[in-house]
């Protein structure tokens with residue numbers, strides 16, 4: 366397994382693979398890997414000739430008041446994990462490699478980026494799209510694997526790929542959860558035992574929503590109200606948003622239908638967690 370820090374070296378590596386007509390799977394991550402990340406890596410290794418994983422905590426997607434500096438990092442353990450999974454190359458650039466002095470270019474997917482998580486984190490998707498496009502240009506993957514955990518990210522990246530005529534397929538894979546129902550996230554690391562238990566209100570609210578929809582409830586307001594009650598019954602929880610939207614346009618739906626994204630963002634103490642289901 367190669368471990369590479371420079372853009373040039375990755376480009377040389379993939380040029381050679383292209384010459385050999387090998388296809389490339391790519392998994393972008395911010396590291397501190399868990400089973401959610403590994404589900405993407407395994408699928409890439411299974412389906413592609415070569416798998417590239419990037420580990421980069423992207424500064425441009427964090428607001429000044431957010432957790433960029435304290436975001437959990439453990440490169441050594443990540444490397445060991447990826448080696449065992451049969452990854453071919455890990456790209457671990459420094460901040461200056463991705464954003465050298467004088468960097469000025471950003472990518473935005475207007476409208477889609479302003480809703481849900483973009484509503485509470487205004488420059489977040491601009492940072493995400495910019496780094497993902499840069500990584501796509503460097504790695505030139507045939508398929509790139511993303512988690513449905515970040516459902517809005519998947520919708521936005523698919524739009525970016527379509528609008529900018531990129532030659533990469535975005536593959537979205539299911540959310541990996543703990544047995545308790547809690548969606549795996551590097552940020553779960555911030556939670557103590559009591560807070561982790563409190564965090565179960567996210568998945569509980571989604572289960573409640575799914576039950577209501579499956580038993581024929583058509584009234585969006587009633588489903589939202591029931592989810593709100595579920596989350597508010599947890600004293601440590603503070604709702605950022607609860608939304609039921611069309612799974613492609615991300616616009617709120619008036620009536621329950623068959624392609625909806627039900628998404629929540631909730632602070633447990635000061636840790637912002639997200640979860641969702643597609644119904």
Ligand code: AMP
Nearest residue numbers: 394395396401511512514515540541549
């Ligand atoms: P991150 O390191 O948080 O930027 O995540 C890297 C990739 O892993 C993204 O595509 C995430 O959607 C995906 N991911 C994170 N958590 C999970 C999870 N619990 N299940 C599936 N994919 C996940």
